Amino acid sequence: MTSQVSSPTEQADGAVLGEQRGAAGTKDVRRLERVIIRFAGDSGDGMQLTGDRFTSETASFGNDLSTLPNFPAEIRAPAGTLPGVSSFQLHFADHDILTPGDAPNVLVAMNPAALKANIGDLPRGAEIIVNTDEFTKRAMQKVGYAASPLEDGSLDSYQLHPVPLTTLTVEALKEFDLSRKEAERSKNMFALGLLSWMYHRPTEGTEKFLRTKFAKKPDIAAANIAAFRAGWNFGETTEDFAVSYEVAPAAQAFPVGTYRNISGNLALAYGLVAASRQADLPLYLGSYPITPASDILHELSKHKNFGVRTFQAEDEIAGIGAALGAAFGGALAVTTTSGPGVALKSETIGLAVSLELPLLVVDIQRGGPSTGLPTKTEQADLLQAMYGRNGEAPVPVVAPRTPADCFDAALEAARIALAYRTPVFLLSDGYLANGSEPWRIPELDELPDLRVRFATGPNHTLADGTEVFWPYKRDARTLARPWAIPGTPGLEHRIGGIEKQDGTGNISYDPANHDFMVRTRQAKVDGIDVPDIEVDDPDRARTLVLGWGSTYGPITAAVRRLRTAGEAIAQAHLRHLNPFPKNLGTVLERYDKVVIPEMNLGQLATLVRAKYLVDAHSYNQVNGMPFKAEQLATALKEAIDG
Numbered sequence: 001m002t003s004q005v006s007s008p009t010e011q012a013d014g015a016v017l018g019e020q021r022g023a024a025g026t027k028d029v030r031r032l033e034r035v036i037i038r039f040a041g042d043s044g045d046g047m048q049l050t051g052d053r054f055t056s057e058t059a060s061f062g063n064d065l066s067t068l069p070n071f072p073a074e075i076r077a078p079a080g081t082l083p084g085v086s087s088f089q090l091h092f093a094d095h096d097i098l099t100p101g102d103a104p105n106v107l108v109a110m111n112p113a114a115l116k117a118n119i120g121d122l123p124r125g126a127e128i129i130v131n132t133d134e135f136t137k138r139a140m141q142k143v144g145y146a147a148s149p150l151e152d153g154s155l156d157s158y159q160l161h162p163v164p165l166t167t168l169t170v171e172a173l174k175e176f177d178l179s180r181k182e183a184e185r186s187k188n189m190f191a192l193g194l195l196s197w198m199y200h201r202p203t204e205g206t207e208k209f210l211r212t213k214f215a216k217k218p219d220i221a222a223a224n225i226a227a228f229r230a231g232w233n234f235g236e237t238t239e240d241f242a243v244s245y246e247v248a249p250a251a252q253a254f255p256v257g258t259y260r261n262i263s264g265n266l267a268l269a270y271g272l273v274a275a276s277r278q279a280d281l282p283l284y285l286g287s288y289p290i291t292p293a294s295d296i297l298h299e300l301s302k303h304k305n306f307g308v309r310t311f312q313a314e315d316e317i318a319g320i321g322a323a324l325g326a327a328f329g330g331a332l333a334v335t336t337t338s339g340p341g342v343a344l345k346s347e348t349i350g351l352a353v354s355l356e357l358p359l360l361v362v363d364i365q366r367g368g369p370s371t372g373l374p375t376k377t378e379q380a381d382l383l384q385a386m387y388g389r390n391g392e393a394p395v396p397v398v399a400p401r402t403p404a405d406c407f408d409a410a411l412e413a414a415r416i417a418l419a420y421r422t423p424v425f426l427l428s429d430g431y432l433a434n435g436s437e438p439w440r441i442p443e444l445d446e447l448p449d450l451r452v453r454f455a456t457g458p459n460h461t462l463a464d465g466t467e468v469f470w471p472y473k474r475d476a477r478t479l480a481r482p483w484a485i486p487g488t489p490g491l492e493h494r495i496g497g498i499e500k501q502d503g504t505g506n507i508s509y510d511p512a513n514h515d516f517m518v519r520t521r522q523a524k525v526d527g528i529d530v531p532d533i534e535v536d537d538p539d540r541a542r543t544l545v546l547g548w549g550s551t552y553g554p555i556t557a558a559v560r561r562l563r564t565a566g567e568a569i570a571q572a573h574l575r576h577l578n579p580f581p582k583n584l585g586t587v588l589e590r591y592d593k594v595v596i597p598e599m600n601l602g603q604l605a606t607l608v609r610a611k612y613l614v615d616a617h618s619y620n621q622v623n624g625m626p627f628k629a630e631q632l633a634t635a636l637k638e639a640i641d642g
Contacts, residue, residue, distance in 0.1 A: 198235055282332070
């Protein structure tokens, strides 16, 4: 969905702006600044699809938004169990927002497990919509409810809406030739229709989506649309929902432009395609499916019309090997993976360092170690990206900060790889990959020129006057070696992982030459031109919070809260983690305290302490979930006062 729009701070959750009483016989409409909704149910209940459709309609309406999908790693987790709960949280507002929200205002719980797994996150007064049909004695016992929470008073502090979603859905679809089990599958569409009525969401996009999705099964499409409409009508007619809500479009939140809702992985895929077009090179992806990076492979496979070739390899090593071969052949080469795959690819990344060829290594970080938490988020691969290879094998590292920023980060990683002839790590994570937000579609003239010049002939003259091609003769500014397309007459040269002689590229075991080549490869990375880090410090604070990657949203939201409360705090965020911006040391020296929040045990803090001898304070979390703004605000307030 795209929308046209023409920047305020995050407010208290669900703040009421006003109330409008409808005409006789109609319901009240309340205006809100923002709302946080969480859909939760079994992993087979379609909660991700429901949340995605609500998000798409919200984006088309013009709200700012941020999402947090959360689902089990199992393909089909045990039904009705706590480990099998899948949820989708959406935060949308009439102003710019930065996070999916700390606590839901509304929980849609499709069964007892969904209620029990999420009730602890709800503030007092939150609305709970429960599917009463699933609250059977057996289902409640399965998750430890001795008595029905709908009847024992334990939910008295919430606004409870008991709705027999399954029964109502089956009743709405009785005219269709469907079994009861088939009809029950549409209960998520009934819930979506109800929530769409409650928050005045558009409906045309969802109906069009359903017709397209089930184009080969028109009866199923019609049934889902009927369930969706029945949910809307139920909200309109039932006495249990006396109020509906309006959240106005975020008309003043963004620069004028055409916007669409986009996830981090989709933005990254589009960024890679854009980079290949701007470089005038074919894009080659060598990859092995792995959560949460697989969506990039799926998306890029759709774009053969843009010169994209995708290879789903038999394993991680084959994937990067093919990508490196494509780089040697003159393509913009990419391999996508997560932490466990990076471990397997490490030898080939080292080979790419030695060959000095452009290669993008996209690591969508997840919980570890080993196979860890496949569907949960973490940013604990930083030191692996920095040092996870044998020998001195420096690799630039770039990290996006929001889902939409993944597009720009992909372009930046490609710029560095192509200009400096080096593999580059792009460190995203599961939170960015699966989360979404509005993205302004850039104009073509806003994209960087990434075109490169391939070697076409001799580049060195020997003492006897003979002109030859030296594959390791370097550009004076970038220290990049020439990029020669295989088969170009006169440019034949040796490649491989054994150390090269400076200039000629011949095999060399000479100690002095090895020392020179190691230092030269390091100097090439150290000399990469990256922008200075920008500091947001309107009050000349004494405390700086420094972040990287997906912590940007929670950190910025926390900083806003503190400044609204009268506290002085500075903020800076790193996109380039190797090399660091040249002014980073000077920036750090200006502050009495530096706090670094990370979803690991302090990896960036370790690097900062080692390089700049700054007593950076870590604030760490490794529970598989992103930081909450209030949590960070409390920690930063303690740092300011300490």
